[in-house]
Amino acid sequence: MFFDEDQAALFIFDDTGAYHNKIHRIGQGPDEYRYIYDFYIDTLQSQIGMLSPFGQLFHYGFNGVLIKKTDLPNPPPAYGRMELLPDQTCLFWSFPDDEAEYDVLNIISMETGEKTGGFDYNENDVLTTWTSQDFHSDEQGNVYLIRSFINEVFMVTPDGLKIAYAWDFGEQNVNVNKHKFPNTIDRSNNTILFMNAFNNGETSRYLPYCFSYQNQTNLYYYAYMRFAFMQRKHLFYNKKTSEYHHFERTEEGILINSPLLMTNEYMLAEFSYEEKELIKPYLFSDKDRKILTDFREDDNPCLVKFTFKK
Numbered sequence: 001m002f003f004d005e006d007q008a009a010l011f012i013f014d015d016t017g018a019y020h021n022k023i024h025r026i027g028q029g030p031d032e033y034r035y036i037y038d039f040y041i042d043t044l045q046s047q048i049g050m051l052s053p054f055g056q057l058f059h060y061g062f063n064g065v066l067i068k069k070t071d072l073p074n075p076p077p078a079y080g081r082m083e084l085l086p087d088q089t090c091l092f093w094s095f096p097d098d099e100a101e102y103d104v105l106n107i108i109s110m111e112t113g114e115k116t117g118g119f120d121y122n123e124n125d126v127l128t129t130w131t132s133q134d135f136h137s138d139e140q141g142n143v144y145l146i147r148s149f150i151n152e153v154f155m156v157t158p159d160g161l162k163i164a165y166a167w168d169f170g171e172q173n174v175n176v177n178k179h180k181f182p183n184t185i186d187r188s189n190n191t192i193l194f195m196n197a198f199n200n201g202e203t204s205r206y207l208p209y210c211f212s213y214q215n216q217t218n219l220y221y222y223a224y225m226r227f228a229f230m231q232r233k234h235l236f237y238n239k240k241t242s243e244y245h246h247f248e249r250t251e252e253g254i255l256i257n258s259p260l261l262m263t264n265e266y267m268l269a270e271f272s273y274e275e276k277e278l279i280k281p282y283l284f285s286d287k288d289r290k291i292l293t294d295f296r297e298d299d300n301p302c303l304v305k306f307t308f309k310k
Helices: 125-130 187-199 273-282 286-294
Strands: 002-004 009-013 019-023 038-042 047-052 056-061 066-071 081-084 089-093 105-109 115-119 135-137 143-145 152-157 160-166 209-216 220-227 232-238 244-247 259-262 266-270 303-307
Touching: 038 081, 047 081, 081 135, 135 209, 209 259, 220 259, 273 286
Parallel strands: none
Antiparallel strands: 002 009, 009 019, 038 047, 047 056, 056 066, 081 089, 089 105, 105 115, 135 143, 143 152, 152 160, 209 220, 220 232, 232 244, 259 266, 266 303
């Protein structure tokens, strides 16, 4: 499945990669939504959950037909991200608000729509808005909270958050508590100013990097890191050997975008049109090379599988 955030549409493909159908229900009808911020796939229930920020969760079957709609508790007034838990509850992240008292992290039953747990998490609004990823899960079903400017990764438990692991870069570790950031009167404008400063290196003396994406397998901890001037690097930590490996480009000179899927053997990432001629010589089949030859910059997204060397 592939989620197009701009269209608020979910495209469904079968196991062979062939297009099956899509869920795209923009409107005001009973099975329609105005915006979608996140989604999950429940293979046990054969359902897809699609999150409206206005406190509604739409449950569709794999055939695209609406099964039910869940009204989420209020407060919080808006919901941002979610992660399905193994016990048929779902963890939701909401943007913090200094003027309101409510839990930022809420656990809600997918059967009843009722809140079964929740706890607060304090973070500067500008840094919160910058974060593009909130959760990831491991192969055992544990859920982790990820923040862009914090080296620690937190495991979510029924009682709250506990540190699962942390990246240690010595003197380069980020400590956002040492610095003052803009207030939250104009969140969107402050965020734009902050992003421009970071991209231009003006904040690099105290925020040299941020985490754009993180994941893990039973073999690796992984981070996709962003530095000033749009530089990006991949960081792997081998759990068995305790060895680090970091790079900006592969040995073939290819840039890899933020991965959409990662295993011990490979990662899937969206293809960058600028890398077209660099990637072509390393494709394994004539069919793949033809797809790349015919690919145009305004075509639908194309995924590339990058296999790890042994």
